Amino acid sequence: MRQHVNPLSSNFNQIQRIPSLSEMFGDSKSNLHLDMGCAAGEFLFDLALVNTSWNYLGIEIREKLVKNAKLKVIEREIKNLYFIFGNGNNILNDVQNKFIIKNLKSISFYFPDPWFKKRHYKRRIIQPGFINMLSNSLQKGTLIFIKTDVKDLFNYMDCTISSSLHFKKINKKDFNYSESFNPTKFKTDREKYVIVNQLDIYEKIYIKI
Numbered sequence: 786m787r788q789h790v791n792p793l794s795s796n797f798n799q800i801q802r803i804p805s806l807s808e809m810f811g812d813s814k815s816n817l818h819l820d821m822g823c824a825a826g827e828f829l830f831d832l833a834l835v836n837t838s839w840n841y842l843g844i845e846i847r848e849k850l851v852k853n854a855k856l857k858v859i860e861r862e863i864k865n866l867y868f869i870f871g872n873g874n875n876i877l878n879d880v881q882n883k884f885i886i887k888n889l890k891s892i893s894f895y896f897p898d899p900w901f902k903k904r905h906y907k908r909r910i911i912q913p914g915f916i917n918m919l920s921n922s923l924q925k926g927t928l929i930f931i932k933t934d935v936k937d938l939f940n941y942m943d944c945t946i947s948s949s950l951h952f953k954k955i956n957k958k959d960f961n962y963s964e965s966f967n968p969t970k971f972k973t974d975r976e977k978y979v980i981v982n983q984l985d986i987y988e989k990i991y992i993k994i
């Protein structure tokens with residue numbers, strides 16, 4: 786089993802300069818989706834190759850995965866996919882990176898690390914302060930997607946996001962996936978594992994109002 790990276794380690798306090806959207810993407814005006822904790826980025830490669838009218842950005846805290854994903858993007862000459870290494874919370878909290886949040890159409894938090902022990906909850910990627918920052922900075926209409934196979938983590942994320950009056954839940958059956966970042970409903974690596982092992986999946990979609 787892989788060792789989880791502690792996002793609160795001081796190694797992640799220093800934020801590298803993040804390139805502008807026009808440096809990241811061939812067409813910086815396309816709709817932008819952000820996947821937080823994208824691991825090796827396979828899900829984003831699937832999306833970027835099929836849904837070329839969207840730009841995809843992945844943030845991942847394991848450096849080697851990001852290095853490999855970036856090499857693959859260059860080799861395959863993909864112009865609508867970019868990866869950033871670091872703690873996603875620190876990166877998005879940095880005032881210099883507000884341009885990312887302002888341009889997002891949607892964000893996914895898919896199968897984030899659960900950090901089961903109560904004293905480790907502060908390492909979870911969804912935090913009250915982080916959601917508060919998003920609620921103040923995201924454009925109206927931006928969507929947040931969460932998915933996990935850990936019920937306790939789902940309740941924690943749902944409660945944290947729902948506590949903000951700026952987000953409203955969307956009924957999954959009313960949601961039109963064909964117009965979203967994931968028109969063909971690709972699955973992440975963890976979701977594929979969860980399906981094969983017949984575990985439960987808890988998910989929710991929220992819209993910034």
Ligand SMILES: C[S@@+](CC[C@H](N)C(=O)[O-])C[C@H]1O[C@@H](n2cnc3c(N)ncnc32)[C@H](O)[C@@H]1O
Binds near residue numbers: 821822846873874974
């Ligand atoms: C359980 S994996 C799920 C990966 C992928 N989303 C999936 O569904 O297959 C969680 C990923 O989030 C990354 N991660 C955890 N905390 C993070 C943070 N604060 N910022 C960026 N990535 C983070 C981990 O390194 C790991 O790759």
